[in-house]
Amino acid sequence: MVTGKNYIGNQLSAKGNKTFQTFNPELNKENSPIFTEATSEEIEEAVHLASEAFKEFSQVSGDKKAVFLNAIADEILALDDLLVQTYCSETGLPEGRAKGERGRTIGQLRSFANLVAEGSWVDATIDTADANREPQPKPDLRKFNFPLGPIVVFGASNFPLAYSTAGGDTAAAFAAGCPVIVKSHPMHAGTGELVASAIQKAAIKTNMPNGVFSNLNSSGIEVGQKLVSNAGVKAVGFTGSIKGGRALYDLAAKREEPIPVFAEMGSINPVVLLPKALENRAQDIAKTYAGSITLATGQFCTNPGLILGVKSEGLTSFIDTLSNEIVKINPSVMLHPNIKEGYLKNKEKVVSQDGVSVTANYSEVVQDNYAQQAVVTVKGEDFLQNTTLHLEVFGPFSMVIQCEDEKQLEHIISNLEGQLTGTIIADNNELETYRNIVHALQDRVGRIIFNGVPTGVEVCESMVHGGPYPASTDSRFTAVGVGSIKRWVRPFSYQDWPNNLLPDALKNENPLGILRSVNGIKSTGKID
Numbered sequence: 001m002v003t004g005k006n007y008i009g010n011q012l013s014a015k016g017n018k019t020f021q022t023f024n025p026e027l028n029k030e031n032s033p034i035f036t037e038a039t040s041e042e043i044e045e046a047v048h049l050a051s052e053a054f055k056e057f058s059q060v061s062g063d064k065k066a067v068f069l070n071a072i073a074d075e076i077l078a079l080d081d082l083l084v085q086t087y088c089s090e091t092g093l094p095e096g097r098a099k100g101e102r103g104r105t106i107g108q109l110r111s112f113a114n115l116v117a118e119g120s121w122v123d124a125t126i127d128t129a130d131a132n133r134e135p136q137p138k139p140d141l142r143k144f145n146f147p148l149g150p151i152v153v154f155g156a157s158n159f160p161l162a163y164s165t166a167g168g169d170t171a172a173a174f175a176a177g178c179p180v181i182v183k184s185h186p187m188h189a190g191t192g193e194l195v196a197s198a199i200q201k202a203a204i205k206t207n208m209p210n211g212v213f214s215n216l217n218s219s220g221i222e223v224g225q226k227l228v229s230n231a232g233v234k235a236v237g238f239t240g241s242i243k244g245g246r247a248l249y250d251l252a253a254k255r256e257e258p259i260p261v262f263a264e265m266g267s268i269n270p271v272v273l274l275p276k277a278l279e280n281r282a283q284d285i286a287k288t289y290a291g292s293i294t295l296a297t298g299q300f301c302t303n304p305g306l307i308l309g310v311k312s313e314g315l316t317s318f319i320d321t322l323s324n325e326i327v328k329i330n331p332s333v334m335l336h337p338n339i340k341e342g343y344l345k346n347k348e349k350v351v352s353q354d355g356v357s358v359t360a361n362y363s364e365v366v367q368d369n370y371a372q373q374a375v376v377t378v379k380g381e382d383f384l385q386n387t388t389l390h391l392e393v394f395g396p397f398s399m400v401i402q403c404e405d406e407k408q409l410e411h412i413i414s415n416l417e418g419q420l421t422g423t424i425i426a427d428n429n430e431l432e433t434y435r436n437i438v439h440a441l442q443d444r445v446g447r448i449i450f451n452g453v454p455t456g457v458e459v460c461e462s463m464v465h466g467g468p469y470p471a472s473t474d475s476r477f478t479a480v481g482v483g484s485i486k487r488w489v490r491p492f493s494y495q496d497w498p499n500n501l502l503p504d505a506l507k508n509e510n511p512l513g514i515l516r517s518v519n520g521i522k523s524t525g526k527i528d
């Protein structure tokens with residue numbers, strides 16, 4: 001049941017008097033539950049409990065953390081239809097998407113459970129002592145990954161499950177041994193609360209310390225700002241807009257003790273159409289892209305917002321087909337009136353720039369909160385000179401850049417801001433012919449796709465979901481896949497520490513049987 005309260009460790013709490021409701025964009029009315037925003041006192045309490053919980057949780061074994069993570073997955077599944085219905089009522093997204101995203105969330109939790117149960121992820125690295133080394137004896141040094149401490153997680157409006165309360169950031173932080181305080185997204189506070197109740201139940205059932213998890217409501221940016229400024233918080237996970245991510249990054253940097261903010265932000269995901277592919281199959285590519293641009297009303301961080309090609313008959317044919325096809329697609333609802341407002345505002349801002357031609361704009365009347373998809377084109381030179389055209393228009397929108405020649409195409413790519421993805425559509429041996437273009441794109445993105453669409457982020461170990469700024473604040477890490485655990489740990493060394501007091505991962509006997517580096521050699525064996 002949705003209570004509208006904050007979850008402060010194992011307690012429910014609603015001490016404040018600022019309340020808000022979520023909104024059903026399909027019905028165009030508020031949902032009934034009333035949420036109470038967390039007070040400063042409740043924020044303090046959540047951080048204090050998390051700091052206390054960290055002392056115990058940082059020492060919990062991989063096996064026990066796996067039981068906790070799997071229990072969260074089970075409790076989320078047990079929420080059944082209530083979760084699905086709440087999700088749909090707060091986002092306008094269809095039931096199929098809710099179930100798919102739930103499956104992805106469960107899968108992420110279980111993959112982290114497997115990772116920590118196996119245990120080698122701690123990267124145990126051991127250099128044994130050599131008392132006879134000249135001129136000085138060599139000490140015994142043993143290094144592994146140690147959790148950072150309490151983490152604050154901000155989820156995005158467009159992924160209420162997979163990138164929110166028990167999403168990738170939270171699952172990775174728990175796996176690392178970090179308590180989590182979620183700043184609940186106000187647009188899906190009910191979905192967030194239900195998932196929070198699942199985490200709380202799982203934590204109690206599996207004997208995790210009180211404070212390992214809290215979920216705080218907010219209807220504005222103050223709660224998040226207070227959390228990021230709180231000295232007890234040691235790192236931040238954020239998924240959302242560049243504006244929001246950057247504000248929190250700057251805030252964290254200004255603290256007396258600066259802390260890392262791993263922000264995954266907006267992206268326009270350039271798609272490069274190479275000449276042969278355009279010559280051979282411009283219309284087919286355009287039809288595929290009409291679907292990709294409008295998928296989930298364009299509300300994906302990997303939405304293809306920028307398409308680039310060199311002027312040619314093929315590119316003209318692509319633009320014509322894309323423009324004709326995209327208006328045939330039935331408009332769909334956006335997540336919230338504010339998201340629609342943002343879409344209209346940013347679309348208008350781009351459309352009103354010099355040199356921009358609108359080639360498609362769904363013109364029939366649509367229901368409240370539905371988005372009218374659009375395609376625009378612009379010359380390469382105009383795009384290069386006007387950074388307003390580089391803006392993410394979050395929604396069903398894409399801009400086609402008509403480049404003068406290959407040189408300009410490469411120059412534009414090289415001057416793009418960092419992106420989550422880049423896609424190359426090519427035929428025959430074009431990838432080899434256009435190595436310079438491929439190289440330019442690789443330099444600007446976290447993931448490169450060949451002859452596909454960027455929408456759809458596979459959850460697996462080799463996925464990189466991140467990229468050069470502003471796609472993310474730290475391109476060395478991914479937010480998706482079990483490798484994302486590395487954001488929440490720091491390397492830590494023991495020198496000449498008694499064997500019986502070392503963590504199991506570093507003991508001579510290797511009781512966990514994990515893969516370690518011992519004197520430079522990878523091994524699962526014991527040290528004699």
Ligand code: NAP
Binds near residue numbers: 186
């Ligand atoms: P958002 O407006 O940035 O909000 C995200 C969260 O951050 C909300 O909880 C919001 O709180 C908070 N927030 C925003 N600005 C803040 C500030 N200055 N100080 C403190 N807190 C702040 O983003 P959204 O509308 O939820 O999500 C859409 C965006 O996310 C799109 O740009 C999309 O491309 C991006 N996205 C990226 C990824 C990725 O993995 N890279 C995935 C999905 C979405 P309030 O709502 O309370 O203000």
